[in-house]
Amino acid sequence: MASMASVNIGGQQMQGDVNDPIMKFKMLVPRLKESLQKVMLQAAHVLNQNALLDSCTVRNPDVPVQRFDKCLEDFYAICDQIEMYLRLATEVITQNIDAQRHAPMPTQQPVTQVTQQNFDTVGYVHYINQVRLQMASAQELHDVLVECARRIGGDKPVQQPPS
Numbered sequence: 001m002a003s004m005a006s007v008n009i010g011g012q013q014m015q016g017d018v019n020d021p022i023m024k025f026k027m028l029v030p031r032l033k034e035s036l037q038k039v040m041l042q043a044a045h046v047l048n049q050n051a052l053l054d055s056c057t058v059r060n061p062d063v064p065v066q067r068f069d070k071c072l073e074d075f076y077a078i079c080d081q082i083e084m085y086l087r088l089a090t091e092v093i094t095q096n097i098d099a100q101r102h103a104p105m106p107t108q109q110p111v112t113q114v115t116q117q118n119f120d121t122v123g124y125v126h127y128i129n130q131v132r133l134q135m136a137s138a139q140e141l142h143d144v145l146v147e148c149a150r151r152i153g154g155d156k157p158v159q160q161p162p163s
Helices: 021-054 066-102 116-120 124-152
Strands: 004-009 012-017
Touching (some): 066 124
Antiparallel strands (some): 004 012
16 A cells, blocks of 8 residues: 655655655655765865865865765765666556556556455456457567568568467
């Protein structure tokens, strides 16, 4: 069961599924901005310290370079999370498109519409339509494979098994 949440992102109130990868991506964008700001500030500080060292104004830097490395690691970690959520969102969309093509009935009904009656049984008309669509998909796949075999075989006619 998916839970719905109301999240405040960038001063805007957004509602959505907590498990939605796009929602998680949107929640990470402000953290990415903050992390980028920290990286830039640390880089400027390190650059300033190095310039002072090069000009022989300061002998020992007061802030170690490890802090910049830590900020950079945090930035890359957030970037990796964002990449993962965007790839997941792409996969979810692809699966939904495939499900709509091969199974015209909803693959997952909203919780409010699920009852014991329609959960256990599917109407005969829906069942027949589903079988017809699956048969058409199987025939389409068969035709593609026969055409591919014909092309590979050098335009020799491929004998089809009797139906």
